[in-house]
Amino acid sequence: MAEFVLVPGAWLGAWAWDEVVPPLRAAGHGTRPLTLSGLAERRGQTAGQQTHVRDIVDEIEGHDLRDVVLVGHSYSGIPVGQAAERIGDRLRRVVFVDAEVPVDGGSFASGWWQGQAAFDAVLAGNDDYWPPLTPADLEGQGLTDEQVTRLVDGSTPHPGATLTEPAVLTRPLGGLPATYVKCLLDGPEPNDTVAGLLTSDHWRLVTMDTGHWPMLSQPAELARILLAEAA
Template identity: 60%
Template structure:
């Protein structure tokens, strides 16, 4: 039995993992979906990135979890990777689900182009410091049904801007942690250059999934199988 701690990406709450959790629990595992501060049922909090790291660590420590497979999707790879370095021998494996990875001293938007960063910062300035959710059109071509897209859009909440603009602070070199990186092929055929560099570590492995950027919605059973193998 493995303890799975599942962290959703930007705009989403722990609810995003519902279908994956059903599969893992049916196999006898314990599953702890995380809703980060400022999102979903916890919206209204102006959370920074370190608060998100603390949220993840608190779920693990407060429940005294061991043999933890800690998975982070998209944006949440950044706080997830930092949390993994803080939980010591409680960690079994980190899983990055088509996600960003933390770089000490750099924020989520530091990895964007100058134009992309200006666009995000402009959105946050117009939205009181929050990053507005995507629209339905942004999910087209990602292996999602119209019904699923409608659910995602209706349940998404603005993402705290400080969480994507504050720098990461890694407590442990992430290349040394046992790690699986899941690349969703419909969102790009190869990992980003920084991920590719980390995949040279003997502690890291690459798994490809032929779906879009939100596999917890598009291919929950396949994603659960990969997570189960990581455990």
């Protein structure tokens, strides 16, 4: 049996995986949804990029987990990708769910589609936090009104340092056993960095016909995919 470590994206806590966890547990697997430092019930804790990497590694090593399927959504793909190479043979597979991936020396902000200066300006105008999305920002993502409300109400401002500090990789990410889940309503193709990684024999692509938050919009289908990738 696998041990699923489920890491949510920006603004979110472990609660985001609430509907994904039961099917995984019903199949006999261990599940550990994780809230990263500075978010949700851990709001107020000081956090940088490497803090989040340590959060993940400490969860795995502190509980002596083996056969780990490490799952990262959106922003958390960056710390998850770094943690995946640090846990060595504890890793069974890493799954990036519509996620960013780490680039050595790069950050979430440095890859921002409007440029890092624009992203830095957002943080500067919000006390070095990235403010959560509004309902209008979530249109066209396959979410019901109830799901939008849940996402907005459950979000907390995201610590800016986790988004601007650089990633540190010790070996090529393409060597990891990995799956990339692309959510098609959020764009039909992975970004160029992910597309390059998908040329590796160790990586495979799975698509979902939903938006960027499949743990809310299609939790049963996402759980099915995770179970298949753990096999």
